[in-house]
Amino acid sequence: MATPSTPPTYGLAASFSSPDDLVRVVRLARAAGYRQMDAYTPMPVHGLAEALDLPPSRLPWGVLGGGITGMLVGIGLQSYTTIVLYPMNVGGRPLFSWPSFVPVTFELTILCAALVAVGGMIWRNGLPEPHHPIFNAPGFERASTDRFFLCIEATDPRFDAAATRRFLETAGAEEVQDVAR
Amino acid sequence: MTNAAATHDESRPPVLAPGATYASVTEKISGLVLSRTTPRWWILAFAVAFLALQVFLVATAYLVTTGTGIWGIRIPIGWGWAIINFVWWIGIGHAGTLISAILLLFRQDWRTSINRFAEAMTLFAVSCAGVFPILHMGRPWLAYWFAPYPNSMSLWPQFRSPLIWDVFAVTTYATVSALFWYIGLIPDLATLRDRALGRATRLIFGVMALGWRGSAKHWHRYETAYLLLAGLATPLVVSVHTVVSFDFAVSIIPGWHTTIFPPYFVAGAIYAGFAMVITLMVPLRRLLKLEDLITVRHLQNMAKVMLATGLVVVYGYAMEAFMAWYSGNEYEGFMLWNRMTGPYAPYYWTLLFCNAGVPQLLWLAKVRASPWLLFGVAMFVNWGMWLERYIIVVTSLHRDYLPSAWGMYSGTLWDVATFVGTLGIFGVAMLLFVRVLPMISIFEVRTLVRKPPSTHRVQGG
């Protein structure tokens, strides 16, 4: 039950054997006004994020928040248990032995920050995502070895099966194929 | 920074043999995993390691049913082989984090083909380390008492004790190392998924890869997360061996209580860790025919790091010895004298020979460029660093303030068995890792292919 808003294909995938070609075509596509697109590469390609104009990740802020939370939990846990819940004189040290509390506070800071970094990355990337239409692109299994793909999605307002295909071919794509939904 | 020292570059071997392509490096590394034939040496090595693992099971079963008395520990020496092994193992782990995190931050491209392997080494070494304090408790089934949780006894952990700091440090370290390792593996697992021939293999790798598709948006966030993790892991790794050194240093035992311990332990850990990486890497690169990816350059650089950290360790010995004399403190002075001339003097001088003497060979470029000579030096360091912990633990405890409470120590057969057993755990885990997961980060090596290594700038930073 295809409605006009859900086109029959997911998009058009152009493939390249060199990351430099990919970056060049991505720039051209941006210049031509395409916005709904993504590139698929076997490794991080420098310059690609800039070419796609991806906003800087907000992950660092999350990690900072995680770190601060961990630090506060560390200080709170140790102070509360040592001063209130289980006060004990150890070698005449004060109940609030702040130098002794530094190591555990530090470890909890790092732990919480690292958990946010990993969890945040996986969550914001929408993983795990066992299936995605791009896997329908013919030959896509080489996107994890030595092929570089650019997929202009059908949801892009400027997308037109024939015109976009022509654009990609003239821009220098080695192969352009339909991606089934 | 290798890249920037362009003046030196021509004289150095490359980090990647010339002629490599995206497909060739992928083929080479994933081929090791996806190949259906298991090499004969692997089966042989696995059999030996598996046997050692059985020794561990026997030793542990006897220990749990009988008690820690089967070890050689007697008051005044309450910490014997178990703690020595703990410190030794955890120190070994440190090289992995150093290679994967610190060298990433310093944009050292040579880390790329060894980081995965070193991270795996970290993970397994930390597991082996963790075994010892737990067994040493005598009633390992009560280990959860270390955790801060409200319980019916209204007891809370004693946060002024370095042993509790250790629990937090080691568990955090194990967790973060595992996360770092797994995150690094995800893109390679996707490669294996796409290249696997068998249905089951594809399914397993597919599940582990979380549906990774190499999207630019994903890579973008991925790289940020990876760098953040590296930034977090770097101070973490320093903190772990620092906390281990606190186990000793915040006490007042002569030979333990000295302020140089934290940096000196951290340097010693990296020293031992690099020695272990070299020990494993030299035979493996030969057996797996990975000389194109793990080049002499890698070995040379590791040798340099080993030399530098080894010198810091020697600095630690020197400072300890000087202060024992300078302070005029009777107990400090005796501690040093006892180490040098007491019953454990042969151990002490052997340790100095292994840790401070032999590694000076690394000043010679010829030694650094010869894999098997390096292997020999690394073996001395492995042994020397174990002896160092033996000297620290045993000679400090066996004669401290009160002569009437002096004693002697030697490990028993069961100490040896437990130690050999953890070598078995480590060996089995390492061999399985090499067989079922890519031991070199494929996607990072691809970034080396993109640009010729000499002018290349590494990802990250």
Place this chain on the structure above:
Amino acid sequence: MTAALPVAARLQRLSRTSHVVGLAVLALAGVGAYVANQQFLRSYLVAFLFWLGLGLGSLALLMLHHLVGGRWGKATAPILAAAARTLPLLALLFVPIAVGLRQLYVWATPIVPETHHAPVHHEVYLSPAGFLTRAALYFVVWIALAALVTRLGAAVAATGDLRRARWLARVSAAGLALYVLSMSFAAFDWGMSLDPQWYSTIYGLLFIVGQGLSGLALVIVALYLLAGEAAFELADRFHDLGNLLMAFVMLWAYISFSQLIIIWSGNLPEEIPWYLHRFNHGWEVVGLILVVLHFAVPFSVLLARRIKRRGRRLAAVALFVLLMRQVDLYWIIAPVFQADAVRLHWLDPALMCGLGGLWLAVFSRALARTWSVPPPRGGNAGRHRPR
């Protein structure tokens, strides 16, 4: 605007001005030497150790750069080399300490106080003759190293000769080892022995890391001031330097805390007085200032990319760190003399400025001879997004 003048001329002018100001302030402080002899020496020691840190820290960073390479070093090598060339001046500035030995160090006083029962070894080690011989040795090593490394470095930079480059790396490796060893003993002699009963094995590293931090902060400030218009294009360099600065700030905190927690936990009568002096009578406020302003604030600020990539902001942080280095040295040294209260004497800032004037004069003159603006992106096209 001063930027209109060529850099070399500006440096020459700075050299002359600071020379005159330094001498004038020192002359004024010389009056203080008559009025308050002992206070003069105490203030002098702190100021001397601070400026020594700039020279030695720069030498160490220079050797580190020649050993491991790195873009941060390429941009800053001339500055580091110029700072390393101030070591002969620093040797000269050591003379007042050598002369005033008996007023400064309790073990050198002819009448040993009753409370001080010295270990036998101190008669050998902590004797004026031993002290002066060792000091001479340190300076010979440092000056020789500085001369060798700066000369070889200049030759390599000019010719690109590979064989000499390898020699430079070797000299730097050995030089770093020598520096760490000699500076440790210098720290024991000049700082730790102020209280001859007290000892700490990490004390040498405390000074070494502090000097590295000082050298790095100096280089950042100098690079920003010299780059002028080009500072914008050096964002990558500043970023690297900013990361290094953060690493050193953390390292400083690490070393300082390690010493604290070990001595605090041990609580031994021969060690703990050092902290008792520094945790009471107002000194704890100085300590707290160090925790917050020498560590927490610079660390937090340097987490931000926006600060590290802008020369102006980074230079401001570095300048602040340099100020904190002085506070740190004051906190380490001064409580030995006045544990009962924090009393800042007018000679403290006066000598800091006076010695600084002379140091800056020599530094900027050396720099004027060699400085050229580094190329903004030497061969590093396609820079990846930095941290």
